Amino acid sequence: MKYIVFLLNVGVIMLSNILGVHSQEVGQEGLIWENNLINIGGVLPENEVKVADYYYLNQTDSNAYIKEVITDCGCAVVAYSADTLAPNKVGHLQVTFDPETRGGTFSKMILVKTNVKPSGDSLFLEGVNIHYPENPEDHYKVKHNGLGFVFSQNNFGTLYTNKPKIKFLDFYNFNDFPIQLNLKQDSIPPFIKVKMEPALVQRNSRGVLEIEYDPASREDLGFLRDSVLLSFLSVDRFNVPLHLMATIHEYFPPLPLSQVDEVPKLSIDEMEIDLGKISAENVVSRILTLENTGPKTLNIRKIVTNCGCLTYELSAKDLKAGEKVDLVFSFDPKGRKGIDHKTITFFSNDPLTPTKTVVIKSRIR
Template identity: 40%
Template sequence: MNRFAFTLFLAFSTLFSLSIARAQQGDVPKLIWKVNRINIGTVLEEEGLQQAEFEFTHTQDSLFFIEEVIPECGCTAVEYTQDTLQVGESGKVTVSFDPTSSAGFFSKLIVVRGNLSGIQDSLYLEGISIPYPSDLQRAYPILRGPLGFRLRKVNMGDVFDNEPKIKYVEFFNRGEALLDKGALRSVTPPHIQISQVQQFVRPKERGLLMVRYDGKLKNDLGFFEDIVPIRWENVPSSEVKLEIIADLFQYFAPIQKSDLNQVPQLVIAQKEVDLKEISSKAVVRRSVTLTNQGRQTLEIRKVEGNCECLVLEAPKASLEPGESMELSIVFDPAGRKGIDQRNIYVFSNDPVNPVQLIVVKSRIE
């Protein structure tokens, strides 16, 4: 290699190394945020401004300071660290949200810009804002002891066994006594916890109850309803019975498309069973074939109908790859008439379709 060619090669290598180093440095964030998204939960309008703090650490050798923080709208106000920070030092951005500006779910964007090139980070403040109703009695028509509720039941919705689900339930204190958070007592099963959010809820004020439902502790699948009594020990006749409903499911992490053929796969031969015209005096029997078309053992976790009129029997709790079995369905239409539909839910460890539905239709004479 001559001298000119070597010089070109050396220059090219140096530029290539510098570009790699710069690319690697670009991958390192200049600010490390403890979190960049905060959910403040459910907020009542009358509770006033709500605050959340976003904390960060400066990671670069250069001196850093925040040039500006830009909120999405006038409903959020911001304060932030004004100091110039050296590497390893921390700062914070405090966001104040006015709940009178929103109704329902909100997600507010806050943009942070700094003196160093490339610093324009996004923060998000989320939650649910409940406006103050013009007619409290009409807004909370369901009466339970000294409390008024919007709905008869607390619907937790879908609850998975990988993490507890939390729901906030608003109420109106119709009584004459102060409701103290520390005086709240509840008789709950292990999978449910109930607490009062505000320290005090005065007469004619609104409050929030936090319901925490742990599907893993419940250790079951399907639809469930719990009747949970709560009371304030310093308030006579304050017992309230909460009806809590939930649909419980097993959580499966997403799988790669290439792994679809390796997992258990439940195939139901007939997902709609049409019994046509039947007599209300005759018990009807049918069967549906369940097959494991995957390459791992299929576990039938639970088979559940939505009516006591159904008797379901699965001869096995697991199927090997390629194996099938007959699910027995016995339907007793006694006391029913006209067009009827019953649902059967099959829970399995098929990660793509962990819950499958079989519909039983009929016209009962």
Template identity: 40%
Template structure:
């Protein structure tokens, strides 16, 4: 009797273990997607539907086919590979997005269900849809030659040194001559490049320009404003644009256990209120910079937001536990009322590579 019970327990255990193993196998990814998100960028309504393509590979021994695809918006339609795939074979799913469905930033979700248990993958398309302008003259107020811009300057925003930043710029042609993509000529610093995305910008119509800003080529950190020139060979239009960017050093993620090993900048104090001061009285403030980490801290740059600031450092490298004084000289001449000065400190502290010191005052 005891032997029979042991046999039954053994069989039950083996069945349970087999089911557990099978359950573990079902969560193994069966489709490998090249990407699961596509950024369509800036999309003009008159450009019509935009396509995003997703490629996938079937990785399991079982035969596979897509059963259904569900989207979260009627603005998207989907076409996909209908074939039954064997292991190692690939397929394609194409999503068409209609930009006339709405305006502004969008993020659409696509759910892919397969015939195999556990196959339900989620894909995304995103971008910025811009509807037609009912009043071009009022919308594109900044005129540069025959081209109209929404804003007077191109703000690229934050740029990191690990990869170039792309920014689309919408323009309107108020002239009588088309602007063709292959005739665009650009002059500016090597870390900025301009291109025309639309093949042509016809009279009384819109188009898209694109600026590429390479933070690594810039080889500097902080806020910058550069001027570039654009002209088209078959047009008399010659324009100058100001390009704004904030360039930051990129640091790859690191293990939590290494937090106390890397350089760590500590600022004391983080802000200073001078209270009420006279416009003819130069102010001097000393700020302590301390390296709390166990590796050498490198101060790569100290930048103020005003020419009224003079910043002095005795050195730019700090050993573990070392402190130095940052001397801040503020000349309030020509200022009046509540004032705030920002001083940015760029270091190789991977957790906080840019830190801010605030200098506040009320100038009489």
């Protein structure tokens, strides 16, 4: 089926090349690869080896053949046919990954040298190699309903709204029965997708959860926490909590230099405010002036403070060109003492600096 889909895609590419011959002088030459990068996900050494299949099209007017394949690691074993490939025919190269190497994220390069491109085409194989721990009981110490995890909180780090991010979470099934992931997940929000490998995790063995987080569908910005219940099936159905963290930023494509002065721009009159010595008994308020110094309307997407003790009031979030607005913030230092730092973070549609953070310092008596 994968081979048929690739042939259909190749047909579209070739038709596009024919239709665009007058508008595009330089076309593709040599071998066209379906994918030059394949991510095989989380790799457990105790399970079956993982393979990656690379398909390619000979888009030349002569026979093509692979002369040599070079890998940057003996852990990647390549199999391919040395036979010649006629024009417009599809070939296949398979890479088997041996996980008996050091653990962690890996990226392996495979250089394929052919008679049509002696310098070679670069392919990449990526994934996460998860070594087997010496003591699963100690390693997978966060336990829920017989499943052991390494961490109680799983951080996706910084995400941008232009693409989802995948995280691989290994776990151990301490139960006396095999488990599988329920195909019907009632409590998982639409911006999270979950897969499990293998599909059936036997008793006293490991599995990997592939968690895909789509920040665009999350429709929020800044530091966010999400808690979901994953549904599993065995003799009975049971749930396991999963706690996720992520910091989401809106993505703006790079601006051509000619457009730098044609976009909204957020200007804040003070980026660092020192309140000086203040009493823990008194609430302190100050004013920040926001201005749109660009020619197009500025929209303040979101404002976040790093403490419930810091609140603000803003009368408008849309500023026309040259317009200003005052933000009044109040800091309640009750129960605090010594040197203190608080922040107010602004998210806007300013593509040059979509995130700006104001630091508020004080010395509390």
